[in-house]
Amino acid sequence: MNKRDRIREQLSAYIDGELSPSQMQRVGEAVEADAELAAELESLRAVRELLRSLPAARAPGDLMDSILQQAERSRLVAAPAPAPTGALRWFRRFAIAAILAIAACIGAAIVTQLWTVPAAPTTAGRTGPAGRGTALAKNDKSEHNEQPGGYARKKYAVVAASAPSSAPAVANVDIYTGDLRAVQRDVERILGANSIKPATRRKSGRKAVAAFFHARRLSAGQVQYEIYATDDQIAAVRKELGPVIATQNAPRSFVKALRLSDSDASEYSGVLRQDRQVANERTPATSPSAERPSKPSPFLRVLRGLFGGGKAEKKRASSCPASRPGEGNGPVAASLPASRRKQDKKQKAQREQLAATSRAVANNQQSRLLITLNYRGDARSAPASRPSVPAVDRARGNR
């Protein structure tokens, strides 16, 4: 690179005044002496002036309001819990340690079983795609009573209810829209109308509700709703989503893929079951061996001995809510103060709610629906040019 090229390289910085004084002087002298360099300098200056004269784009008037609304909402959702103190802190640590221990036991049991039992082909009659949630939550009454691991299964069903990431059925709905916020509002309205509420947190963990959803922003222009509800609720939600999608000028194939013509919700439940079956067939390697005629591994037998068996059943029977004093109509209940009775009643309602969730999972009634809202700038103007939508109604394995 000769001296002229070096000067040429510095012309942009020269017109921006971003060179040192000595460099400015050197370039200035070179430009004065060289007409070609001077012409080049002028053309670069003209380019800069063109760029500078572009009209500034103004943000829309309601942008600030929507930002602040969104900020308030996300703050409410992500509000940090107050710092725990004293006994509560220790209780939390203990609870976390207990959860980790349980998770480790379950993981070890699954690994051990998979390791000791040779892989068998999945059977057609099984429901639920993959994951311990399905296998352990399968709540056949005869199996429950006859097998020593029945109580353990029941317990795992409760664990599965509090860890919904492994809940059984999965269905996906992708919506491509030009107005993300409006569709968000519509989706949340539909969920609320079907008694599917946002998952809330309590001090002691996730609140047990029968049907709930998590909303998360995956990226700019992509919002996902993860819904846990019964098949009927999910069917109703998907049915009500039809007009929303139609408003967004979805292609006809999209509407067909949602089976919007299936007006009967129970018919739709069959679709969900098909989804599960498809998922089973797709992911046989990860499917648990719920119905494999095999001998349980020694580790699992130890676990069942710990959780199941006569002692555990007796303990469960003795801790049954109905047999507790204060909840019946006997003289003990009458002698309790009103506040205590109210508290007991509240606790009973909570236990029943949790039991309902557990039953839903155990009976394989609770399913997962993923609604993903994707921003598409051309959704309104040119629906035909949108790429094909591959993820509609697609059964997917666990995450």
Add this chain to the structure above:
Amino acid sequence: MAGESDAAAAASREALVFEDTALVDATRKGDMSAFGTLVAKYQDRIFNMVSRMCPRRAEAEELTQEAFLRALERIGQFRGHSRFYTWLFRIAANLALSHRRRVGRIKFQSMTDPDSCGGTQADRLTAALAARRQPDPAKDAISAETARAVMAAIEELDDDFRLVVILRDVEGMDYAEVAEVTGAASGTVKSRLHRARLILREKLAHLVDVR
């Protein structure tokens, strides 16, 4: 004359930085009105920059909103080593770049259509800043057709070049600020800007000659 205007611009920037520091502190403490003031101050600039990177207006709105929300989310991580607005621009620029990579190149749409912005508080607050950035109204005297041609030429630049050109020539940042936003060295900014202008000169030869 140019030196005086630069000094005035630098002084005003210093004042803004000072205000930003107080607003950021208040936002950290949970004062949403302080955050609202920050949004009002910078929404036009961020939107302007993002809309040059992603010309579709609705996308630009989404990305601008996302940038502010992300800034709020991470405001605890802002240590004040850089200026707030360069930090904010960096967030917005990264979002715009990743969005472009995701959706691929898209055809240019005009951003020069008149907007129906209401006279909100945000407008009034940012109008002064916009006027400060472009004190000469004659600069706005550019035809819609010319603006479209310039934007189309910008659109054809590589992402790195485009960002540098937008930050320097559209947003009026100096090289150090551009380096802060892009995370590149000052020398890299200088060479990228020069190369970008050379490319634009070729693409806009007819306009450059006319002018």
